[in-house]
Each structure stands twice: as C-alpha cells, then as structure tokens.
Amino acid sequence: MNLKEKLAGLNEKGCTLTIQRHAVLEYLYLNRTHPTVEKIYHSLKKKFSTISKATVYNTLELLKNYGLIQEITIEKGKLHFDYEVKPHHHFFCRRCNHVYDVDVVGCPLAGKKMIDGHRIEELRPYIIGTCSKCLKKRG
Amino acid sequence: MNLKEKLAGLNEKGCTLTIQRHAVLEYLYLNRTHPTVEKIYHSLKKKFSTISKATVYNTLELLKNYGLIQEITIEKGKLHFDYEVKPHHHFFCRRCNHVYDVDVVGCPLAGKKMIDGHRIEELRPYIIGTCSKCLKKRG
DNA sequence: TCTTGACTTAGAATTATTCTAATGTTAGAT
DNA sequence: ATCTAACATTAGAATAATTCTAAGTCAAGA
Numbered sequence: 639m640n641l642k643e644k645l646a647g648l649n650e651k652g653c654t655l656t657i658q659r660h661a662v663l664e665y666l667y668l669n670r671t672h673p674t675v676e677k678i679y680h681s682l683k684k685k686f687s688t689i690s691k692a693t694v695y696n697t698l699e700l701l702k703n704y705g706l707i708q709e710i711t712i713e714k715g716k717l718h719f720d721y722e723v724k725p726h727h728h729f730f731c732r733r734c735n736h737v738y739d740v741d742v743v744g745c746p747l748a749g750k751k752m753i754d755g756h757r758i759e760e761l762r763p764y765i766i767g768t769c770s771k772c773l774k775k776r777g
Numbered sequence: 778m779n780l781k782e783k784l785a786g787l788n789e790k791g792c793t794l795t796i797q798r799h800a801v802l803e804y805l806y807l808n809r810t811h812p813t814v815e816k817i818y819h820s821l822k823k824k825f826s827t828i829s830k831a832t833v834y835n836t837l838e839l840l841k842n843y844g845l846i847q848e849i850t851i852e853k854g855k856l857h858f859d860y861e862v863k864p865h866h867h868f869f870c871r872r873c874n875h876v877y878d879v880d881v882v883g884c885p886l887a888g889k890k891m892i893d894g895h896r897i898e899e900l901r902p903y904i905i906g907t908c909s910k911c912l913k914k915r916g
Numbered sequence: 917t918c919t920t921g922a923c924t925t926a927g928a929a930t931t932a933t934t935c936t937a938a939t940g941t942t943a944g945a946t
Numbered sequence: 947a948t949c950t951a952a953c954a955t956t957a958g959a960a961t962a963a964t965t966c967t968a969a970g971t972c973a974a975g976a
Contacts, residue, residue: 654942656954675932690956695933711853712901715932715964729895740893746883747904754879755909756868762851764901765886770894793973795923814963829925834964854933854963 639723641667644706651704658682658689662697666707666721672728672737674716712737712764725761731769738769778862780806783845790843797821797828801836805846805860811867811876813855851876851903864900870908877908 641664648663649655661682666673673681679694698719701707710718712730718737720728725748729738742763750758780803788794800821805812812820818833837858840846849857851869857876859867864887868877881902889897 654953656941658955688956690958691932692934692936692957693955696954709853711850711903714848714850714856715854717853717932729892731895732898738893738895740895742885742892744883744885746881753868753881753904754877755912756870756877756879756904757907757912758904759871759907760905762901762903762905764850764903765892765895765897766899766901768896768898773894773896793922795972797924827925829927830963831926831965831967832924835923856963 648704648706653700653704658686658693659697659700661686661689662694663701663706663721666719670721670739672710672718672720674713674718676716678719710737710764711762712766725763727763727765729765729767729769731772732766733768733772736769740765787843787845792839792843797825797832798836798839800825800828801833802840802845802860805858809860809878811849811857811859813852813857815855817858849876849903850901851905864902866902866904868904868906868908870911871905872907872911875908879904 644663644667645655645660648659653659662678665678665682669681675691675694675698678698679689679691682689682694698707698709698717702709702719705723708720708723710720710728712718712728713735722739725745727740727742729740730736731738745761745763747753747758747761747763752758783802783806784794784799787798792798801817804817804821808820814830814833814837817837818828818830821828821833837846837848837856841848841858844862847859847862849859849867851857851867852874861878864884866879866881868879869875870877884900884902886892886897886900886902891897
C-alpha cells in the first residue's frame with residue numbers, strides 16, 4: 639500500500655494527521671531498512687528540530703495499532719519498524735545487525751486464525767544468522 | 778536433552794562448572810515457563826542470596842553460546858529463556874504476557890542452512906496474539 | 917604456599933522506553 | 947473570526963533492562 643493510501647486511511651478513521659505523524663510514516667515509506675526508533679528519531683530531528691522522542695514512540699505505537707506499520711523485536715533490547723505489513727520473514731545478521739526481508743514460501747501458518755486454542759493476531763517469523771555481505775568479508 | 782547431559786557437555790568442553798552456572802541451568806530445566814532474566818534472578822536469589830545480576834546475564838549468554846539454551850526476543854524490551862533448544866514455535870499472549878510453546882508442522886525452513894545467500898544459524902518463529910486462557914476470560 | 921587466571925560480586929553506568937506536566941494545536945460550536 | 951475542549955507535542959525526568967567496572971573470591975598448578 640502506498641503512502642497516500644495509508645495517510646488517507648488514517649484520516650478516514652478519524653485520526654488527526656499531524657505533521658509529525660506524516661513525517662514518521664513517510665520516513666518509513668522512504669527507508670525500507672527496518673530502522674530502529676533511535677535511527678528514526680535522529681533522522682527526523684534534522685528536518686523537525688523540535689520533534690521529541692515521546693512523539694516518535696507514540697506515533698510508532700499509534701501507526702502500529704492502526705495496522706499501518708509493523709514492529710520488529712528481532713534484535714534484543716531494540717525495536718525496529720517496517721513500513722510493509724504484508725506477512726514476510728525477517729533475517730537478522732548478528733555481525734552487522736542489519737535486518738533483511740526474506741521470502742519464504744509455504745509457511746503452514748499463513749492464513750491461520752487459531753493455534754492450540756490461542757488466537758493468532760500477528761506472525762513474526764525471524765531468522766538469525768550471518769548475512770551474505772558479512773560472509774564474503776570473513777566467512 | 779536432560780540436565781546431566783548438558784552439564785556433562787559443558788564440562789567436556791572445558792567450561793568450569795560453577796555452582797551459579799549449575800543453578801541457572803537447573804532453574805531453566807525445572808521451570809519450562811520461558812522465564813525472563815528478572816524472574817530467573819529473583820528466584821535464584823532465594824537460594825543463593827549473593828548471586829548477582831551480572832552473573833545471571835553472563836551465564837545465560839554463556840549457556841546460549843554453548844547451544845544449551847535458547848534466547849527468546851518475543852516480548853519487546855525483555856529477554857526470555859528456554860531450556861529446550863530443539864526448533865519450535867513460541868506464542869506470546871499480549872494480554873497476560875505469557876510465552877507458550879506451540880507445535881507447528883511443515884515449516885519450510887526446517888533443516889535449511891541458507892536463505893538468499895545468508896547463513897541461517899537460528900530460527901525464531903514467533904506468533905503474537907491472545908491465549909486461550911485470556912480468551913475465556915473476556916473474548 | 918604462592919601465583920595466575922577465571923569467576924563472581926555490588927554497584928555504577930549506559931541504553932531503551934515510558935511518564936509527566938506544561939505548552940501548543942486542532943476542529944467544532946458559537 | 948473567536949472560544950473552548952479535546953487532543954497532540956515537547957523537554958526532560960523517571961523507570962526498566964542490560965552492560966560495564968573494579969575489587970574480591972576461588973581453584974588448580976608451580
């Protein structure tokens with residue numbers, strides 16, 4: 639879904655479209671590198687010198703609750719965010735700490751609503767390892 | 778793998794088997810509830826009043842690096858640990874914050890060594906939702 | 917017994933996130 | 947256009963989780 643559609647969706651649901659919210663969503667739209675909160679905050683700070691961390695956290699939480707972005711808990715102690723919400727796997731490189739999208743077909747959980755009596759609301763299929771770039775550097 | 782086997786394995790690899798390391802591993806062996814570091818620390822504190830958080834963190838890291846336990850990053854900002862290292866899915870209930878084991882068959886990643894040129898070293902298939910107990914309480 | 921290296925400890929430091937109270941902004945009613 | 951009430955943002959403080967540090971402990975080998 640493109641940026642305009644997501645912004646329009648927010649508006650329709652009665653959510654005030656502030657400049658900060660627009661900026662956070664746009665940042666994620668333009669930067670598909672699964673940035674951390676820290677990264678998002680510092681990047682936005684350049685354009686909006688008064689933006690506060692609380693706003694960044696609040697906005698990310700809000701956008702997540704509207705289902706417009708995805709929260710990633712793949713790295714210990716740090717949150718990453720992803721503009722793309724369609725279910726897909728994430729790969730975390732323990733050398734360079736980068737988060738990659740990976741395509742895995744045939745996941746038996748796809749489309750499932752329940753498991754063992756628990757209601758499935760979100761899938762977070764994470765893979766940890768060493769990425770191709772780092773492997774080239776020193777196996 | 779049972780506790781004795783894991784302890785013996787540690788010993789064979791030249792790792793000193795201190796009382797603290799024994800206690801941490803045994804705690805995880807006896808408590809299969811995917812406890813947080815906090816929970817582990819406080820529980821051990823009752824028996825070993827002088828055990829320090831640093832030791833708990835160091836030990837968990839060490840046991841993880843020996844492949845004897847598994848680290849779980851399913852809950853934002855908190856680490857959970859699991860005695861069981863055989864690949865299996867985890868379900869996190871966003872109401873009660875409990876981590877459940879769930880059995881998912883037919884995962885296409887099972888046994889895979891590489892994906893998109895990245896080396897797979899660990900699978901962390903997480904599912905988020907509302908658990909059966911919480912659903913019974915209030916839908 | 918002495919030395920060395922590895923381990924543990926208490927608490928300080930750091931990092932990530934959440935909270936708070938004051939201020940600013942918005943949209944609807946007038 | 948102005949007022950107002952609700953909502954949003956801000957800076958910085960507070961909290962929570964984790965890591966670091968320096969001193970002390972322990973165990974094995976010389």
